[in-house]
Amino acid sequence: MNLLQQFSGNKKFVFSVMVLLPLIVIALFGPLIIRHDPLEMNTKRVLEPPSTDFLLGTDEYGRCILCRMIIGIRPTLFVAFGGAAVAMMAGSTLGLTAGYIGGKLGNVIMRAIDIVLCFPPILLAMLVVGLWGTGIINLLLVIGILYTPHFCRIAYSTTLKLRKAEFVENQRILGASTLRIVGKTLFPNILSPLIIQFSITVANGILLESGLSFLGLGVPPPHPSWGQMIGKAKNHIVTHKHYMFFPSLCLCLTILATNLMGDALRDVLDPKLKESH
Amino acid sequence: MARFFAKRTLTAIIQVLIVTTIVFFALKMMPGDPVLLMLSRDGSSVDPAAYEALAKQLGLDKPILRQYRNWLTGLFTGDLGMSYTERRPVMDAIGDRLPRTLELAGASLLIAVVIGIPLGIAAAVKRGSWVDLLLTGISSLGQSVPVYVFGYILVLIFALNMRLLPSSGYVPIHRNPVEHFRRLILPACTIAFGFSASMLRMTRSSMLEALSSEFVRPLYARGLSKARVHMKHMVRNMLIPVVTIIGLQLGALIAGTVLCEAVFNWPGIATLLVKAISNRDYPLIQGCMLILSIIFIVTNMVVDLLYGLLDPRAR
Numbered sequence: 001m002n003l004l005q006q007f008s009g010n011k012k013f014v015f016s017v018m019v020l021l022p023l024i025v026i027a028l029f030g031p032l033i034i035r036h037d038p039l040e041m042n043t044k045r046v047l048e049p050p051s052t053d054f055l056l057g058t059d060e061y062g063r064c065i066l067c068r069m070i071i072g073i074r075p076t077l078f079v080a081f082g083g084a085a086v087a088m089m090a091g092s093t094l095g096l097t098a099g100y101i102g103g104k105l106g107n108v109i110m111r112a113i114d115i116v117l118c119f120p121p122i123l124l125a126m127l128v129v130g131l132w133g134t135g136i137i138n139l140l141l142v143i144g145i146l147y148t149p150h151f152c153r154i155a156y157s158t159t160l161k162l163r164k165a166e167f168v169e170n171q172r173i174l175g176a177s178t179l180r181i182v183g184k185t186l187f188p189n190i191l192s193p194l195i196i197q198f199s200i201t202v203a204n205g206i207l208l209e210s211g212l213s214f215l216g217l218g219v220p221p222p223h224p225s226w227g228q229m230i231g232k233a234k235n236h237i238v239t240h241k242h243y244m245f246f247p248s249l250c251l252c253l254t255i256l257a258t259n260l261m262g263d264a265l266r267d268v269l270d271p272k273l274k275e276s277h
Numbered sequence: 278m279a280r281f282f283a284k285r286t287l288t289a290i291i292q293v294l295i296v297t298t299i300v301f302f303a304l305k306m307m308p309g310d311p312v313l314l315m316l317s318r319d320g321s322s323v324d325p326a327a328y329e330a331l332a333k334q335l336g337l338d339k340p341i342l343r344q345y346r347n348w349l350t351g352l353f354t355g356d357l358g359m360s361y362t363e364r365r366p367v368m369d370a371i372g373d374r375l376p377r378t379l380e381l382a383g384a385s386l387l388i389a390v391v392i393g394i395p396l397g398i399a400a401a402v403k404r405g406s407w408v409d410l411l412l413t414g415i416s417s418l419g420q421s422v423p424v425y426v427f428g429y430i431l432v433l434i435f436a437l438n439m440r441l442l443p444s445s446g447y448v449p450i451h452r453n454p455v456e457h458f459r460r461l462i463l464p465a466c467t468i469a470f471g472f473s474a475s476m477l478r479m480t481r482s483s484m485l486e487a488l489s490s491e492f493v494r495p496l497y498a499r500g501l502s503k504a505r506v507h508m509k510h511m512v513r514n515m516l517i518p519v520v521t522i523i524g525l526q527l528g529a530l531i532a533g534t535v536l537c538e539a540v541f542n543w544p545g546i547a548t549l550l551v552k553a554i555s556n557r558d559y560p561l562i563q564g565c566m567l568i569l570s571i572i573f574i575v576t577n578m579v580v581d582l583l584y585g586l587l588d589p590r591a592r
């Protein structure tokens with residue numbers, strides 16, 4: 001059975017694609033769909049219930065909740081995917097280097113990586129954001145730094161296992177350069193665990209970004225993000241339940257879909273683990 | 278064994294030193310002058326003599342390495358400097374709030390263990406049945422609902438609709454123990470939900486492993502009942518996943534506590550830190566970061582040591 005068939009036969013995968021794909025499309029084309037300016041305040045139409053004009057009602061400044069939710073996907077996905085990509089690139093490069101070349105350099109890399117793990121993740125993020133200010137690029141870098149160690153450790157341990165494998169030795173005997181061996185021979189063979197980790201990191205990134213935004217330490221207002229909207233909606237939880245309901249629902253669905261994507265990737269790419277789950 | 282203990286403790290000490298160094302220099306690299314910030318929070322002009330005096334009092338006129346040394350010695354004597362906004366020593370502010378955070382985290386851990394492990398065992402024993410499906414389904418949902426969203430769901434149900442419990446706040450235990458615990462229930466259950474979900478999954482998978490392992494069959498052959506085998510011979514093996522999950526999820530527990538304190542206005546160290554960050558109160562940020570990171574490192578160490586005690590292979 002080829003990979004595509006395996007994926008399309010996996011219910012978790014199908015579900016998460018059905019949630020994530022429209023989400024990404026909406027994030028990309030959001031500005032074309034929305035009917036109101038998500039930043040425009042309207043003091044005369046504050047905290048309205050859903051209507052034909054404002055499909056999900058308005059917030060405490062009279063801004064359209066639906067429009068803000070559509071635009072609010074962007075920072076979350078950008079930060080989560082971007083941060084995970086940074087972490088994957090940095091982590092796998094460091095891990096491959098440490099694993100293949102080893103020696104003193106490898107030791108230095110792995111010890112340096114351990115330092116990041118000394119901090120509780122959310123606190124390190126809060127420290128960085130507290131010192132260098134909130135903002136999307138800072139959030140992206142924080143997620144990149146926080147999850148680099150995870151990728152690095154995976155790349156390191158799998159490279160160590162494969163370093164002396166026959167197909168790698170063959171390349172070396174044939175006279176391939178170190179760069180070529182690492183990039184073309186080793187990397188494709190350690191890719192599956194890294195992809196699985198990537199999807200886990202995206203889920204964690206979404207949780208972290210929305211959590212920080214909820215605390216008011218993430219995406220700076222007036223620009224919207226789901227976590228931030230939930231944080232604002234808490235003041236109106238008694239009178240305007242819909243304000244909190246829709247961003248919360250979307251956030252939960254998105255995280256659920258990313259988690260299931262991780263499970264599905266693990267099922268297909270790493271069948272050895274399947275029995276224990 | 279002694280060697281393992283010594284090695285792990287030494288690692289933790291080095292980690293604490295690294296963390297303190299990073300926190301200190303990260304704050305020194307900050308733009309903005311703390312003395313100016315203390316004297317005039319609105320940016321008005323400052324009397325140079327007053328500036329000199331305060332800089333001298335805070336020790337900020339000394340070279341940076343000297344400041345670092347002073348700060349480190351201050352750490353051991355419990356002096357973390359003065360908070361700009363609280364107008365009192367950082368250590369006092371933390372000392373007030375840390376016990377509350379630890380109480381909240383401890384209570385939720387307890388609830389998570391009490392709920393997660395029995396349900397995990399049940400799911401493993403009844404593998405494939407509707408009980409198993411329901412429990413694993415709920416637990417994968419539990420890992421997808423952010424702490425604060427679940428917190429508000431609980432507030433809506435138990436505080437606003439049923440009016441059983443207060444929706445937020447804190448009452449000191451010496452003033453009114455009943456109210457104190459009534460206000461602890463919702464936040465603790467909120468954190469415990471996600472935590473017990475991962476506890477359930479971990480217990481289930483390690484119980485499944487234990488059920489199919491080789492030491493189990495001879496027990497049946499000796500005529501022991503099913504319940505007796507499950508309870509007596511596997512529980513010791515159950516402790517290992519509990520310790521593992523605490524180690525793995527410690528970061529998540531801290532994150533959960535941080536967010537949950539914000540939802541329920543629980544006046545713990547996390548709300549203090551969030552306030553300090555929004556006010557740019559650097560000594561307070563430094564102090565909170567430091568104390569929480571040290572707790573994180575020490576707990577991780579204890580988890581590893583316990584793990585070594587329970588499972589000799591991990592040493």
